[in-house]
Every structure is written in C-alpha cells, then in structure tokens.
Amino acid sequence: MSEVKxxxxxPLDLKHGRVDMTHGSGGRAMVQxxxxxxxxxxxxxxxxxxxxxxxxxxxILNGKPARLVMSTDCHVVSPLFFPGGDIGCLSVHGTLNDVxxxxxxxxxxxxxxxxxxxxxxxxxxxxxxxxxRAAHAAGVPVVTGxxxxxxxxxxxxxxxxxxxxxxxxxxLELGGxxxxxxxxxxxxxxxxDHGVAIMSQRENLTFEASIESDTAALHGLIAQLLATGAxxxxxxxxxxxxxxxxxxxxxxxxxxxxxxxxxxxxIKPVVAAACEFLGLDPLYVANEGxxxxxxxxxxxxxxxxxxxxxxxxxHAAVIGEVTADDHHFVQLTTAFGGRRIxxxxxxxxxxxxx
Numbered sequence: 001m002s003e004v005k006x007x008x009x010x011p012l013d014l015k016h017g018r019v020d021m022t023h024g025s026g027g028r029a030m031v032q033x034x035x036x037x038x039x040x041x042x043x044x045x046x047x048x049x050x051x052x053x054x055x056x057x058x059x060i061l062n063g064k065p066a067r068l069v070m071s072t073d074c075h076v077v078s079p080l081f082f083p084g085g086d087i088g089c090l091s092v093h094g095t096l097n098d099v100x101x102x103x104x105x106x107x108x109x110x111x112x113x114x115x116x117x118x119x120x121x122x123x124x125x126x127x128x129x130x131x132x133r134a135a136h137a138a139g140v141p142v143v144t145g146x147x148x149x150x151x152x153x154x155x156x157x158x159x160x161x162x163x164x165x166x167x168x169x170x171x172l173e174l175g176g177x178x179x180x181x182x183x184x185x186x187x188x189x190x191x192x193d194h195g196v197a198i199m200s201q202r203e204n205l206t207f208e209a210s211i212e213s214d215t216a217a218l219h220g221l222i223a224q225l226l227a228t229g230a231x232x233x234x235x236x237x238x239x240x241x242x243x244x245x246x247x248x249x250x251x252x253x254x255x256x257x258x259x260x261x262x263x264x265x266x267i268k269p270v271v272a273a274a275c276e277f278l279g280l281d282p283l284y285v286a287n288e289g290x291x292x293x294x295x296x297x298x299x300x301x302x303x304x305x306x307x308x309x310x311x312x313x314x315h316a317a318v319i320g321e322v323t324a325d326d327h328h329f330v331q332l333t334t335a336f337g338g339r340r341i342x343x344x345x346x347x348x349x350x351x352x353x354x
Contacts, residue, residue, distance in 0.1 A: 012036045026241025026286075027345030031249075050253060051175050052098040052236065055168055065170045069104035071095060072163040078352040080127065080157060082201045084194075084212030085288075087160060088130030093215050093288060094239065094354060095164040096138055100219035101235040101291070103174040103226060104166030109135060111145040111162050116155030127158065138217040140164070172226070176253030178233040183322040184300040185258060188221065188291040188313040189214070190266040191243050195285035196274045198353045205277075209270040216289030221310045228306055230299035236292045239354055241345045244283040246292060247330045248344045257325025260332045260342065264319045283332075284345045286353045294322065 009032060022029035039047060046054040053071030075091040092109065099106045111131070115124070135142050142162075193214040200211055222235060238246040243265070251258055267282050275282045289312065295303055300318060307313030330342045 021351045022347055024240070025345055025347065025349065025351065026239070026245050027284075027347065029347075030240075031344070049175065050177075051102060053102045053104070053164075053166075055102065066167045067170065069099050069102045069166045069168050070163065071098035071102075072161065073098060075160045075162070075354060076156070076352055077198065077354055078156065079198070079201055080123065082213055083197045083210060085215040086127060086130050087158065088127035089134035090213075090215050090288060090354065091160040091162045092131055092134035092138065092140075092142075093217050095162040096140060097218045097237045097288075099164040099166040100217075100222045101174070101237055102166070102168060103172045103222070103235070104168040105223070106138070106140045106164050106166040106219050108165045109140055109142045109162055110164075111142050111160060113145070113147045114155055114159040114161075115147065115149045116157050117149060117152040119157050124158065127160075134217065138219065140217075140219075174232060174235055176234055176236070176250040179250055179254035179256055179294050179322055180233065180296075181256055181322050181324040182297055183233055183294050184297050184318055185247070185260065185320040185322065186293045186295075186300065186304060186307070186316060186318045187238075187243070187266065188218075188293070188307050189289075189315040190268045190271065191238070191287060191290065192267060192271045192275060192280075192282035192285035193290075194288040195242070195350045195353050196271050196278075196280075196282075198286075199278060199280075199350060200274060203278075205274070207270050207274060209268075211268075211270055211274060214287055214289035216312055218289065218291055218312065221291065221307070221312045224306055224310060225293065225303060228299075228302055230303050231296040232293065232299070232303070233296070234292075234294040238287050238290060238292055240286055242282070242284040242286055243292070244281075244330065244342045245345045247342070248328075250292075250294065251325075251328045251330055254322075255326075255328060257323040257328055258320055258330045259323050260320035260330065262332055262335045264317055266315050266317050280349060283342060284349050286350065288354060297321075 053069045056068035197213040307316035
C-alpha cells in the first residue's frame with residue numbers, strides 16, 4: 001500500500017459538490033473552502049496575510065506615517081434578537097473587533113442590508129437603533145451603506161454586512177505568524193457565552209441563571225494593552241469555531257504547537273452546564289466580546305493585570321503556553337490529569353451564531 005499523504009484532505013468537488021452549513025462554521029471545512037476557492041482565484045499579497053483584517057499601505061496617524069486596515073463581516077445570526085444583544089449591535093462589534101485585533105484604531109464603518117419582503121419595519125427600526133447606539137458608544141460612525149430587498153421567501157428577514165476601516169501605526173506588527181515557542185496564551189474572560197445565549201434562545205431553554213451574549217467592542221481594551229509597550233505577538237477574537245479553532249489557526253500560521261490547561265480556562269458554571277445538556281464543547285462555542293492575547297512570557301504579568309483592570313477583562317486568565325511542535329497540535333491537559341488533542345472544529349456545532 002502506498003503511504004497516505006500527510007495532512008491529506010479530499011479536495012472540494014467543484015463540479016458536483018454543494019455548499020453546506022459546515023462551510024460557514026469556522027472549522028476545517030470553511031478553511032478548505034476559502035483556500036481552495038476564494039484564495040485560489042482572488043489571492044493577492046493583502047488577502048494572503050491570512051488575518052482578521054488586511055493591512056494596507058499609505059495613511060497618516062497623528063501626523064505620522066501609518067497603514068490602513070480594512071475588514072468586512074457578514075452577519076446572519078438566528079434569532080435576530082437574543083439575551084444581551086441583537087444582530088444590529090453584533091454587526092458593529094464584530095467588525096470593529098476584527099480591525100482592532102490587528103492593532104489598528106477603528107475609524108469608520110460601512111453597512112449593507114439585505115432585507116426580505118414582508119420584514120416588519122418595527123423590527124428593522126429596533127435593529128438600526130441598536131446599531132446606532134453601538135456605533136456611537138464605540139465612537140466609530142457608519143459613513144456609507146447600501147440596502148437591497150429580495151422577494152418573500154428568498155431571504156431570512158435581514159442579513160447585514162459591515163466593513164470597518166482603521167489605521168495602524170508604522171512599526172506595530174500583530175498577527176498569527178508572529179507566535180513563538182515559550183509565549184503565553186491568555187484570554188480576557190469566560191468562553192462560550194455568546195453561542196450558548198443564541199442556542200438557549202433558539203431552543204427556548206431556560207436555566208437557573210441567565211445566559212447573555214458577551215457581544216462588545218474591544219478596541220478600548222486593546223488600546224490599553226498596546227499602551228503598555230509589551231511584546232504582544234497576536235490578538236484574536238474567538239468567534240466562529242470558538243477558542244479551539246482560533247488557536248489551531250494561529251498554530252498553523254506560526255508553525256508551532258500549544259498546550260492549554262483545562263482548569264485555567266474560564267467558563268461560567270451555567271454555560272458549562274448548558275453545554276453539557278446540549279452536548280456541546282464550550283471550547284468550540286462562539287464568543288463576540290472576548291480576546292485571545294499571545295505575548296512574550298516576560299510581559300504576561302503586566303498584560304494580565306491590564307486586562308483585569310478593564311471592565312471587559314475582569315475575569316482574564318492565563319490558559320496555556322506555546323510549544324515547539326512540528327505537527328502544530330493544540331493540546332489540553334484535562335482536569336483529570338490526562339491530555340487530549342484539541343483539533344479544528346470538524347462539523348457545524350452551532351450554525352447561524354454571528
């Protein structure tokens with residue numbers, strides 16, 4: 001028998017294949033779709049950076065040379081309204097955060113709306129008002145947009161696409177390819193809140209304690225982290241695919257491994273209980289207001305203190321470290337003293353969560 005090709009994944013069947021829900025889940029299937037179709041045909045130096053936003057040339061920040069950062073995101077969440085938020089504020093926060101984790105200062109937003117015929121104007125007004133409050137609170141205005149209406153039955157109420165533009169100072173480099181063995185991995189707070197809030201609302205589930213989405217704009221917290229002057233390698237917001245898929249992406253970009261510690265990962269008891277009830281792994285559940293910080297070990301204590309001093313980082317924790325690993329595995333030491341691989345999300349654990 002011939003040796004099986006290492007890392008082999010069956011290529012997309014572009015002749016007979018069909019898009020399915022796993023292609024939007026944040027896991028391996030989505031990465032394959034992006035790499036084999038979108039990147040293959042649309043690839044260029046900026047898209048090839050492979051981060052949450054593209055760093056572009058030519059800008060001025062406070063009279064000094066800077067670079068533009070742009071990111072775009074589509075929002076198809078179901079239900080449209082959920083505990084702690086709605087598709088409106090989510091569409092603002094999600095894009096602002098993708099710009100901010102690049103180290104950039106968000107400046108402007110654009111918004112595109114696809115509306116279905118028959119969608120209630122009262123609900124549309126509620127969503128737009130929520131967007132306006134979120135943009136005003138963040139200090140980042142929506143400066144342009146577009147609206148389209150499709151026939152009844154051809155949409156799902158409302159879809160929103162937002163694009164953010166920001167400026168990145170020259171000399172500041174953050175990204176998934178900068179991580180090195182020995183670096184420290186930390187998170188700004190509890191994992192899985194957003195995805196479980198969505199699922200509990202969708203399935204009409206109630207628990208003793210309320211579960212609310214963590215949706216929030218992170219650029220203020222990120223600005224404080226950057227102001228410390230610490231050696232931050234990478235920032236990410238673990239949305240689709242959750243903590244596990246995001247760290248696998250970074251490990252692949254940098255060619256490293258990671259060792260996480262289950263007891264150190266903050267997860268609210270009610271979220272853990274809900275995940276157990278629903279058969280979900282909270283490490284793969286989406287977040288919309290949490291931050292992954294990977295930094296040089298020497299700077300971890302002051303960055304952790306900075307996180308915990310901010311309202312959005314009170315429950316921040318160091319959860320692991322970066323290792324040298326040719327296989328680029330993300331591993332977890334369990335609460336029982338064992339060890340397991342934390343692989344990419346292979347299917348679609350929670351569809352339509354952002």
